[in-house]
Amino acid sequence: xxxxxxxxxxxxxxxxxxxxxxxxMTVYSEDPPALARGFYEMGASxxxxxxxxxxxxxxxxxxxxxxxxxxxxxxFMELGGGIRDMDTAAxxxxxxxxxxxxxxxxxxxxxxxxxxxxxxxxxxxxGVDIRDGKVAIKGWTEKSALDxxxxxxxxxxxxxxxxxxxxxSKDGAMQGTNRALYGELSRKLAMQIVASGGVSSIxxxxxxxxxxxxxxxxxxxxxxxxxxxKEAMEAAI
Numbered sequence: 001x002x003x004x005x006x007x008x009x010x011x012x013x014x015x016x017x018x019x020x021x022x023x024x025m026t027v028y029s030e031d032p033p034a035l036a037r038g039f040y041e042m043g044a045s046x047x048x049x050x051x052x053x054x055x056x057x058x059x060x061x062x063x064x065x066x067x068x069x070x071x072x073x074x075x076f077m078e079l080g081g082g083i084r085d086m087d088t089a090a091x092x093x094x095x096x097x098x099x100x101x102x103x104x105x106x107x108x109x110x111x112x113x114x115x116x117x118x119x120x121x122x123x124x125x126x127g128v129d130i131r132d133g134k135v136a137i138k139g140w141t142e143k144s145a146l147d148x149x150x151x152x153x154x155x156x157x158x159x160x161x162x163x164x165x166x167x168x169s170k171d172g173a174m175q176g177t178n179r180a181l182y183g184e185l186s187r188k189l190a191m192q193i194v195a196s197g198g199v200s201s202i203x204x205x206x207x208x209x210x211x212x213x214x215x216x217x218x219x220x221x222x223x224x225x226x227x228x229x230k231e232a233m234e235a236a237i
Contacts, residue, residue, distance in 0.1 A: 046076040101126065
């Protein structure tokens with residue numbers, strides 16, 4: 001299982017939200033490229049990036065910061081937040097991002113999703129953010145009527161290879177990950193599933209590894225020192 005350390009970007013800084021609440025934001029670093037370089041030096045092979053401003057507005061205000069992060073470390077990088085049309089997806093890939101994550105647009109614009117998958121293939125992932133069993137959109141500020149599992153099955157049929165599933169109620173709360181959710185996803189889907197939200201201990205990492213997931217994202221737990229990144233990567237093997 002791959003471990004993706006996370007850098008959430010807001011105003012060019014690395015931040016974390018509590019349960020997706022923009023009013024409860026903590027700034028952890030004003031130098032995201034240095035963070036990426038540090039992850040690489042610890043032995044990380046991949047990095048999960050989110051443009052939190054883009055997730056709300058549909059724009060890419062942190063793309064210059066993303067380019068500097070790309071230049072700072074030779075990691076496999078995926079980026080989500082504000083990617084809602086083909087031009088934006090192409091610009092992110094041209095900036096050196098290896099895989100772009102569609103969120104809101106995958107729900108609201110199925111034609112764009114199909115076109116992106118047809119053109120970019122495995123370079124397209126979908127972020128399925130789950131609140132009360134439904135798919136949340138627009139930076140988690142709105143809950144759609146879509147059932148999360150039904151949506152994932154639709155994505156699989158379309159040819160999407162990778163989904164990043166976040167249980168919003170667990171994100172940033174340091175209360176453990178939703179192992180039952182990821183176990184069910186693993187059983188029902190033939191996709192690369194990345195667990196996101198609430199990974200707050202080595203026990204969480206070991207439990208997700210036992211579910212044979214493709215990857216797990218570690219955010220706040222690393223920033224607060226609750227999880228040692230090297231130890232997490234060893235537990236994920």
